[in-house]
Amino acid sequence: ENDTVLGPASDGGYYLIGMRAELAAQREKVLRLLADINWSTSTVYAQQQDRLRQAGLSVAGLPTMNDLDTFSDLMHARNLNGFYLHAFIPDIRVILPVYNEAENLEYVLRPLIASHMFREIICADNGSTDDSPVIARSLGCHVTRCAERGYGATCLEAMRHIEAQGGCDVILFMDADGSDDPAHLSELLAPLVSNRADMVLGHRAADRAEAGALLPHQRFGNWLSTFLIRIFWKHAYADLGPFRGLRWSALRQLRMRDRNFGWTVEMQIRALKAKLRILEIPVRYRRRHAGRSKVTATVRGSFRAGQIILTTVFRELWQTVRRHD
Structure with a gap:
């Protein structure tokens, strides 16, 4: 039903991004969707969600989970x-x-x-x-x-x-x-x-x-x-x-x-x-x-x-x- 799916992490990032197979096959488009995100900040999830929607893609959200990045x-x-x-x-x-x-x-x-x-x-x-x-x-x-x-x-x-x-x-x-x-x-x-x-x-x-x-x-x-x-x-x-x-x-x-x-x-x-x-x-x-x-x-x-x-x-x-x- 949706073009993409994002799993938000409790620290403001995301633990998973999924997309339709036909979209995932378009390498250059995928790279543009991920480019210039301010990584390792508390706004990564919000930035990525906005980027996907600006590209005309629908986004489904998964339950928030705790992301274990550090010790x-x-x-x-x-x-x-x-x-x-x-x-x-x-x-x-x-x-x-x-x-x-x-x-x-x-x-x-x-x-x-x-x-x-x-x-x-x-x-x-x-x-x-x-x-x-x-x-x-x-x-x-x-x-x-x-x-x-x-x-x-x-x-x-x-x-x-x-x-x-x-x-x-x-x-x-x-x-x-x-x-x-x-x-x-x-x-x-x-x-x-x-x-x-x-x-x-x-x-x-x-x-x-x-x-x-x-x-x-x-x-x-x-x-x-x-x-x-x-x-x-x-x-x-x-x-x-x-x-x-x-x-x-x-x-x-x-x-x-x-x-x-x-x-x-x-x-x-x-x-x-x-x-x-x-x-x-x-x-x-x-x-x-x-x-x-x-x-x-x-x-x-x-x-x-x-x-x-x-x-x-x-x-x-x-x-x-x-x-x-």
């Missing part, structure tokens, strides 16, 4: 009724080390929840005395508790929780102060899900960092640590930032042990030793959303964290030397 589309679709590709969706978990971040948690967690990317969001609480655990649970997140103070210790406790559930496919680490930008979630996760990388690091590029987000002593400590890694392990890391993802199998292979602020540098050194496929991508880095840092807000805290990081570097170096003796 984010796929993760969002997992919550739709009737979705049947669950077996193909990776099990992704995120760990956020938390210590008295009640002012920031809702700001940080809501975009993660809205992304629909995570099977579980784990707030790894490190003995908070404010309402951080209450806020996390009220938003549907799982809370692990670690009485021992230390960044690495609380991450290891969260990992034990995941291990007890049989593990996962991909794990993401990010801070709970709002400094890591969730706009980069897909960029970090896609290479891991597609098995193109074992570890993806968010590089806090200077041209993408908000003014005041990285203090001078933080920049120096980061430079010194990456310099030492380049000297001893011959790999030029750009950063030691907290925003990072790994395939779960790769993370288990590293046998992480650091229980304090040497966690990130230990991970990156051990990734080199294990010959993991490593990718760094530039990410935007923001000032913390509210409150003061528990570590870098004071010179004493920064100095202590720097000591721990350098101790970790030389501990890993000593282990490497002993292994080759």
